């Protein structure tokens with residue numbers, strides 16, 4: 001018995017890059033401000049899955065699916081045999097590890113595909129932009145989150161299995177995945193390390209990180225980085241002039257038509273102000289808001305706002321809608337009173353594209 005190579009370099013490189021991509025995607029998935037990083041990590045994970053599928057056919061001896069994908073019965077036998085460590089020892093993946101590989105790859109493949117669908121549907125970005133509706137994007141978003149939780153469960157199970165088997169076999173499995181070596185007979189060693197393929201993998205990931213994250217890392221106050229730009233919404237000069245005196249001229253896409261009607265019918269008492277608009281202007285403004293209200297606009301804020309309201313609700317405030325309250329629930333109360341924000345209604349102090357009516361992910365920033 002000697003230390004022999006079991007895991008070739010591409011398999012090990014894949015394993016740790018894949019783990020890192022999943023961790024980054026998990027950590028950045030929660031906050032819409034990190035969508036850019038999240039998307040990058042997701043693409044990396046998806047690319048790594050595709051690599052692993054190929055490597056599972058053409059790769060090293062222990063990396064091939066044919067060497068470790070077994071029938072479910074083998075997994076049950078393996079688990080019931082665990083009391084006899086020698087019988088359950090495997091140089092490559094044991095049946096449980098093999099199933100972990102298959103399930104984790106499948107889950108991340110589904111997460112990658114559904115992620116691209118969410119990006120296309122909700123943000124109008126990526127390969128599926130324009131193909132899917134917001135409603136489809138929102139539905140797939142729920143599935144994507146659910147898959148994320150299943151992945152977390154599977155990763156925890158995988159970690160528990162690694163710790164358990166490591167102590168059972170007196171063999172440090174995580175270290176073997178770093179060095180590539182395990183105790184075994186010289187004849188069983190993996191002859192080929194495929195170093196060049198592993199170097200190419202790292203180079204591709206590094207290069208795509210540089211290209212994708214450069215504009216994000218080099219942004220400043222004058223040149224903020226705003227990914228996920230969609231075609232601008234229609235603007236109206238009269239609307240801009242009439243509504244931008246006391247606050248941002250909220251785009252009509254932020255509220256349903258009935259809310260705008262109510263705002264104009266009650267214009268003499270607009271949050272204790274008299275807008276004093278003349279009837280001709282009111283007609284023109286009503287007309288603009290009717291054709292560009294949330295029901296008419298294909299944007300996430302419009303869709304989610306209208307769908308968060310009951311049909312008998314006519315909010316006067318965007319900040320009064322269920323959707324707005326839910327998306328801002330995590331923001332510290334003190335921040336609303338902060339000098340740089342000055343109230344919830346000042347959307348533009350945190351959303352750089354508020355004026356345009358977009359409110360896209362990646363264009364929001366809390367004042368530092």
Ligand code: HEC
Pocket residue numbers: 242243244245246247250263270271273274275285316317318319320343344345
């Ligand atoms: C004379 C000042 C003034 C003008 C002009 C004005 N508003 Fe307002 N508006 C206010 C005040 C004050 C508030 C309440 C702000 C706050 O929350 O303290 C408000 C709030 C709003 C809100 C609710 C914001 C929220 O909390 O979600 C909407 C919507 C709105 N205005 C629409 C309009 C539109 C449309 C116009 C143009 C036709 C307009 N306003 C013009 C003073 C004005």
Ligand code: HEC
Pocket residue numbers: 030031032033254300301318319327328330331335336341343344345346347348349350351359360361364365366367
């Ligand atoms: C204090 C800064 C701040 C202000 C002011 C603010 N927002 Fe936000 N908003 C945020 C942050 C931060 C998020 C991201 C929350 C998250 O995803 O965890 C967010 C999320 C959103 C989203 C969801 C975006 C998405 O795709 O998930 C919308 C829509 C939105 N805001 C609209 C508005 C509107 C409309 C206003 C004004 C009436 C407003 N916000 C005022 C900070 C602010």
